[in-house]
Amino acid sequence: MNEMIKKQLAHRTIREFKDERIPEEMFSLLMEAGRRTASSTGMQASSIIRVTDKELRREIALICNQEYVQRAPELLIFIVDLYRNKKIANEKQCFETSASDMDRFFSGFTDACIMAQNIVNAAESMELGSVYLGSVLNDSEKLCKLLKLPELTFPVVGLGIGYPNQNPQIKPKIDMELRVFENEYKIFDNYLKELKDYDEEMHTYYDLREANKRVDTFSDQVVTRMKNPNPKRARMLNNIEEQGFDLNVDGR
Amino acid sequence: MNEMIKKQLAHRTIREFKDERIPEEMFSLLMEAGRRTASSTGMQASSIIRVTDKELRREIALICNQEYVQRAPELLIFIVDLYRNKKIANEKQCFETSASDMDRFFSGFTDACIMAQNIVNAAESMELGSVYLGSVLNDSEKLCKLLKLPELTFPVVGLGIGYPNQNPQIKPKIDMELRVFENEYKIFDNYLKELKDYDEEMHTYYDLREANKRVDTFSDQVVTRMKNPNPKRARMLNNIEEQGFDLNVDGR
Numbered sequence: 223m224n225e226m227i228k229k230q231l232a233h234r235t236i237r238e239f240k241d242e243r244i245p246e247e248m249f250s251l252l253m254e255a256g257r258r259t260a261s262s263t264g265m266q267a268s269s270i271i272r273v274t275d276k277e278l279r280r281e282i283a284l285i286c287n288q289e290y291v292q293r294a295p296e297l298l299i300f301i302v303d304l305y306r307n308k309k310i311a312n313e314k315q316c317f318e319t320s321a322s323d324m325d326r327f328f329s330g331f332t333d334a335c336i337m338a339q340n341i342v343n344a345a346e347s348m349e350l351g352s353v354y355l356g357s358v359l360n361d362s363e364k365l366c367k368l369l370k371l372p373e374l375t376f377p378v379v380g381l382g383i384g385y386p387n388q389n390p391q392i393k394p395k396i397d398m399e400l401r402v403f404e405n406e407y408k409i410f411d412n413y414l415k416e417l418k419d420y421d422e423e424m425h426t427y428y429d430l431r432e433a434n435k436r437v438d439t440f441s442d443q444v445v446t447r448m449k450n451p452n453p454k455r456a457r458m459l460n461n462i463e464e465q466g467f468d469l470n471v472d473g474r
Numbered sequence: 475m476n477e478m479i480k481k482q483l484a485h486r487t488i489r490e491f492k493d494e495r496i497p498e499e500m501f502s503l504l505m506e507a508g509r510r511t512a513s514s515t516g517m518q519a520s521s522i523i524r525v526t527d528k529e530l531r532r533e534i535a536l537i538c539n540q541e542y543v544q545r546a547p548e549l550l551i552f553i554v555d556l557y558r559n560k561k562i563a564n565e566k567q568c569f570e571t572s573a574s575d576m577d578r579f580f581s582g583f584t585d586a587c588i589m590a591q592n593i594v595n596a597a598e599s600m601e602l603g604s605v606y607l608g609s610v611l612n613d614s615e616k617l618c619k620l621l622k623l624p625e626l627t628f629p630v631v632g633l634g635i636g637y638p639n640q641n642p643q644i645k646p647k648i649d650m651e652l653r654v655f656e657n658e659y660k661i662f663d664n665y666l667k668e669l670k671d672y673d674e675e676m677h678t679y680y681d682l683r684e685a686n687k688r689v690d691t692f693s694d695q696v697v698t699r700m701k702n703p704n705p706k707r708a709r710m711l712n713n714i715e716e717q718g719f720d721l722n723v724d725g726r
Contacts, residue, residue, distance in 0.1 A: 335587030
């Protein structure tokens with residue numbers, strides 16, 4: 223097994239970092255890996271905002287409701303970016319409205335995500351750690367304002383990167399048989415039965431965020447999540463529309 | 475520079491593969507890397523369909539309008555999967571409807587994308603090549619039927635993997651200054667001016683798909699894309715709704 227695979231199989235989220243800057247040369251390599259990521263039809267419809275301003279970091283940490291966000295040595299926000307390509311087309315006297323369709327949006331969203339993961343892998347190959355911050359979407363409207371995101375851009379996910387200052391356990395994951403299927407989706411008769419071992423394994427896992435407290439079984443975590451939806455995030459498409467995208471949904 | 479970063483900076487899409495199976499042990503490592511990928515709030519709301527059936531591959535190649543799709547030694551379709559977690563909650567007597575909200579959908583979409591890229595990185599670390607197939611979404615409705623995707627699942631992206639049987643040039647990418655910004659989105663006065671060198675560089679790049687024909691400049695490619703939207707893909711949200719997700723958009 224090669225070094226990269228070893229690192230991937232030992233992936234942990236790192237939330238506490240050493241108070242040490244990532245050297246600029248190393249940061250440039252991370253960005254270069256990001257820039258070289260595959261992109262839907264070569265359109266490169268994603269961008270990165272590197273957040274260095276202290277006050278801005280504090281505001282983003284408030285959106286995330288995660289205090290440690292502002293302490294990450296590097297904080298990146300990945301965005302869907304169709305603004306750039308629209309302007310390029312406009313400058314070439316092309317004023318088609320298709321820059322704002324949901325096909326472009328999802329292509330840009332995919333571009334942004336795979337760029338983020340490519341940077342995560344580049345970081346881990348250099349012994350850096352990272353934490354994904356889906357929580358930047360808790361208030362996408364506010365984040366758009368904070369980052370001055372123009373029309374046809376939208377935040378996708380955040381990423382904190384730095385030198386790890388903690389050594390968490392590897393988090394147990396759902397069995398492969400429940401996640402990889404052949405030729406068609408496989409429905410199981412009894413998920414709790416299939417998850418029995420995993421639920422037990424998860425119950426013995428110690429999450430460093432919870433100071434040596436046992437975590438819930440996976441199925442209990444699922445129930446807790448289902449019982450606690452985030453109404454603002456559930457309405458996210460309305461904000462995507464406010465950013466200029468044409469949802470193109472029937473019935474209105 | 476370590477081996478992983480070197481590989482990332484030399485990333486190319488591989489569309490032609492040797493007629494040689496990936497050993498099952500190696501394939502298992504790819505799936506294991508996928509399974510170990512970070513996941514939004516630990517919910518693991520994504521799954522993979524491994525397509526091995528010949529007729530099914532032919533049908534998917536037709537959707538993609540890319541004949542080589544059916545020849546890839548491995549063909550994977552990554553999906554948003556909230557079906558599993560909904561069933562788990564149901565079996566625990568939790569019948570909340572939040573499994574179908576767009577917050578879960580986008581979390582699952584993100585999970586699926588970053589899992590795909592983690593597998594791409596694992597593949598490249600073992601000298602395999604890959605091709606992303608955004609084109610599986612050309613007819614998401616048909617793909618849902620072909621893969622028997624139940625409610626609360628949706629296709630995200632496809633991936634072909636195998637031993638490379640071509641050696642393409644590295645594709646030029648937009649300059650970093652246009653893709654990574656500090657603290658706020660940076661708007662440029664004249665994109666064509668900023669892109670001048672890149673446009674020239676792209677024009678000297680030879681795309682193997684076009685048999686040694688010069689490709690258009692990037693800005694011309696953008697115009698061509700804008701002038702040729704895909705109306706079916708632009709209406710994708712309606713199919714996402716048909717799969718059981720609650721779009722929660724104002725005005726209807």
